[in-house]
Amino acid sequence: MSRLAVVSGGGTGIGRATAGMLAGEGYDVIIVGRRPEVLARALDWIGPQASAVTADLSDPAQVATVVEAVGDRPLDVLVNNAGAYVTGAGAKLDEVAAHWRANFDSNVVTAVLLTTALLPSLRRPGGHIILTSSIAAQRGGGGPYSAAKAALHGYVLDLAADLGQDGITANVVSPGYVTDSEFFAGRMTPEGHAKRVDATLLKRAGEPDDIAEAVRWLVGPGGRYVTGQIINVNGGSVLGR
Template structure:
């Protein structure tokens, strides 16, 4: 699952959750860089945009819901302005993108170039999470999930690569579902497995341009899209039993690996998928 933050599940349901300030290392070399984040109006993407801006990265947050994206960008900007600990935050602006449209990605790249003059990082975060048992997966559902979750990653990487310089980085959001089958998520699992393999192909070919491409595979993360787990005691118990650390992860715990993959500390890392799943891929 690669989904979006909402309620806190600290305490008995999510013991051991850690504050973001204790999770992320400082990578001063990323300050002043420019990032594009898709699916950034809420959830994980919004957390990524805010976290990067806190560290001095200029961010173009993009979403199909332009109104919500603009509101999110404004909220992040206001929060950074009020935070006395953030010395020189990056700017955050909102833009609209339909990730299923290749031309929209190119237009999004132009927004970043016109506003900031460069593109250093591109995070393909947008995704959908449909449910249907195998017998009930419709042509429309499989087409939609592949269009958003796979084509959206490909088109984003293509647009980014056209404008990136050597040393830039692309990060795609895969999922632990690329490695483990979940009942009722056949279309989703298929799409995320495709993202993992597409990441490897992109890494091989874009390596010729000095561009690194990696993916992150989150597991059960405390987000809006996993609300159904939190609201169903039996489902929550089953989920926590399937995680060796016996808690849900937080969006901040996904942001930490993202920050590493964008940094110079990962400058010889490409074509990899980092699982952020509390060990659930082994169960």
């Protein structure tokens, strides 16, 4: 039986590239997202080894549909890639609270609920958990989004400590500026793009495949002794620490 991977936020950008990479490595891949039409296009791109589950992972009841899709198969790789920069802050306290909660729901609660639900299915030993963070967690600039992504760093340390004795690794991949994704959703200007590229040491933007390749290493033989780490993939725009 083929190995099994689940990739949340698997319909576009980094998630789709990661799911495609895993399918190319021989995994059966379940991609999860909120928009069925986006998932359908991703399935056409990834190929026959992929299937899709439509779910809002901030809703505990909908997370159960992913557990049902996994069934009784051992889960080899879980990539928590779902998340977004949620805009809409206002000056009133209730608006501020709603803005922060929306960002934490999108980026933290989704990862916590899906991971918790699928923990019993993870292969022991040999399972891998990946959380997708952001350069914003390390340099700020994103308000509640930065804080939410930074929360994943603390969460992965707990996962690594709790699951290490079972032979399960848990790591964060923290991308820098990546094109060909929906993150900026029409908000990126040519000036903003040039500024972000210039901030890198390599003088180029990242691509979704750059992040997928980091995941390939972490879940492959080369990453079997790597756990509890924040893996920066940002072209040198933030130096290691």
